[in-house]
Amino acid sequence: MIKVHHLEHSRSQRILWLLEELGIEYEIVHYKRDPKTMLAPDSLRAIHPLGKSPVLEENGVIVAETGAIIDYIIETHGGGRLKPAAGTPEARAWTYWMHYAEGSAMTPLLMKLVFQRLPENAGMLMRPLVKAVASKAQAAFVDPRLKEHIEYWDSSLAQTGWFAGDTFSAADIIMSFPLEAAVSRGGAGAYKTITEFLARIHARPAYKTALSKGGPYAYAD
Known part of the structure; x- marks a missing residue:
């Protein structure tokens, strides 16, 4: 087993x-x-x-x-x-999202998490300075990059509602975590298509179980 x-x-x-x-x-x-x-x-x-x-x-x-x-x-x-049938455009998209989810998608999310937690891990005397530096780094670099990815997800989902073709697949499973994390700490909840996607997957019996x-x-x- x-x-x-x-x-x-x-x-x-x-x-x-x-x-x-x-x-x-x-x-x-x-x-x-x-x-x-x-x-x-x-x-x-x-x-x-x-x-x-x-x-x-x-x-x-x-x-x-x-x-x-x-x-x-x-x-x-x-x-x-x-998983879509081999050799199809959907199969190529499936492979792409499988790699993208844990690669490009997670990079800005992890950076966001690190910079958000930096001030709380700093000493009391250094905390205001660390907070200022962390906020500037997020505003100047992390947040714009994260926004690019969120808009990319939103436009991709707008085509069929799923990531690899017009039906649910494991690509949607692996992409769920970046989207969920981005709603939590990246503002993705403001995007209608992403919100609808998460509502659909959260309603699936297998997800709930x-x-x-x-x-x-x-x-x-």
Whole structure:
């Protein structure tokens, strides 16, 4: 049976959702974040050297990284589901979004998170200065880049409502986290097409079931 090493409030929620969409049985090993650092516990390093989540185990096979895990699940258990037919424009779009989601899309979001948290981690005397520098960096560089990506998502979704063709696929699953995070800290909630997309995926029974099994997830509204 598949075992998912799952960290609360993390990208690994998407793996549970994918497994629910495919109707695959799985076991969850739950991990909690350190309440001070919000980092994953060291116990995850026993599974994978980087100590990150998600990590998937099956029959001695260990797979890390969300995109690689989704590829593995679709290849070994998908049976042609949640991925467009090979050689089609939709399949090329699917591959693009699978790589883009954890690459280009997450970069400005991570930078936004870092700069937002810098002041709270600074000493009292340095906090005003750090806050001023962080605010300037966000306004001058991070926020404009993030806005570009959000507008790109919005225009892409406006074509069919989904990321890879006119039907729901694993591309929508992997892209859900950047969109959810951008609503939380990047202003994406002001975009109608993005808001409608998130409402559709949050209403899916498999999404709701995965959420009930996975536990705390800050981006589920």
